[in-house]
Amino acid sequence: MAYDAGLTPKDLIEPRLMGRLEQLDIVARKVLVSRQKGERRSKRRGNSVEFDDYRPYVMGDDIRHLDWNVYGRLEKLFIKLFREEEDIYVHILVDASASMDHGSPCKFDYARKLAAAVAYTALMKNHRTAVGSFSSNLDSVTRPQRGRHKLLRLLTSLCEMKPEGTTNLMEACKTFYIGQKAKGVVIVISDFFDRSGFEGALKYFLGQKLEVCLLQVLSEDEVEPPFAGDLKLRDAEDGDDTDMTVSAPLLKAYRKNLGSFLEELRSYCVKRGLKYLFATTATPLEDVLLHYMRREGVLQ
Numbered sequence: 001m002a003y004d005a006g007l008t009p010k011d012l013i014e015p016r017l018m019g020r021l022e023q024l025d026i027v028a029r030k031v032l033v034s035r036q037k038g039e040r041r042s043k044r045r046g047n048s049v050e051f052d053d054y055r056p057y058v059m060g061d062d063i064r065h066l067d068w069n070v071y072g073r074l075e076k077l078f079i080k081l082f083r084e085e086e087d088i089y090v091h092i093l094v095d096a097s098a099s100m101d102h103g104s105p106c107k108f109d110y111a112r113k114l115a116a117a118v119a120y121t122a123l124m125k126n127h128r129t130a131v132g133s134f135s136s137n138l139d140s141v142t143r144p145q146r147g148r149h150k151l152l153r154l155l156t157s158l159c160e161m162k163p164e165g166t167t168n169l170m171e172a173c174k175t176f177y178i179g180q181k182a183k184g185v186v187i188v189i190s191d192f193f194d195r196s197g198f199e200g201a202l203k204y205f206l207g208q209k210l211e212v213c214l215l216q217v218l219s220e221d222e223v224e225p226p227f228a229g230d231l232k233l234r235d236a237e238d239g240d241d242t243d244m245t246v247s248a249p250l251l252k253a254y255r256k257n258l259g260s261f262l263e264e265l266r267s268y269c270v271k272r273g274l275k276y277l278f279a280t281t282a283t284p285l286e287d288v289l290l291h292y293m294r295r296e297g298v299l300q
Helices: 015-021 068-074 107-124 148-160 169-179 199-205 248-272 285-295
Strands: 040-046 050-056 078-086 089-095 128-134 138-141 184-190 210-218 229-234 241-246 275-280
Touching: 015 107, 015 285, 068 078, 089 107, 089 138, 089 169, 107 128, 107 148, 107 184, 107 210, 107 285, 128 148, 128 169, 138 169, 169 199, 199 210, 199 248, 210 248, 248 275, 275 285
Parallel strands: 089 128, 089 184, 184 210, 210 275
Antiparallel strands: 040 078, 050 078, 128 138, 229 241
């Protein structure tokens, strides 16, 4: 197996990267509605401890919100308005299907390190953060955690993940859609190699008050196969073997088909307001986090 089964929380984030991540924040421009008041001010006005503005009193207003100090100065009745504080929920879903257990460095390890970095960024800004994995379904998702003291728990969950089974993106997204109670940010890290396609799955994210980012990760040899001659290829997920001769025309057709697949996914996201990023495992994590994700408005 290509993935590092002995990965520890200390292996997931380099100390030199932590300082740079602490300067960033998760972008959530949509109005995020939550059942619990938290650290982020929303655009909705409500009853909270944080004063926002005044407006003239009208019949029927709660007189408990009258500002008598203003009345004493102006002899006019004004109602105090407050901003309602709400939590931002950040959900990070990692593809743990067998196809992710490939490449050098391994796609799965690379995905877990990306997930760890995003989780660290979110926790440092006190957002409620959860990490989960999926393959044939949504395998496991941690309870949303808040505060930097919860980092070890989330990193340990990432270390305990194992890449196995087939990909069923639709079932995973459907289960997430049914089970999630809070709105917020969803970041899906995957190769998106699913024979059933991605359209049916991603529809569960549409029309929701969610900031959605798809981060597609492939290995270098998937983008530029270093193979030639007669080969026996085995499907990582179903175990089927295929004999083939890798020729220049076949490689050309492969690159064309892969390019079409990547463009279809990117175009689907752009047209529907979902953020999309692509990286290979040769791309430095710092570039993805500090440049790509900032450029696409995932981090700021």
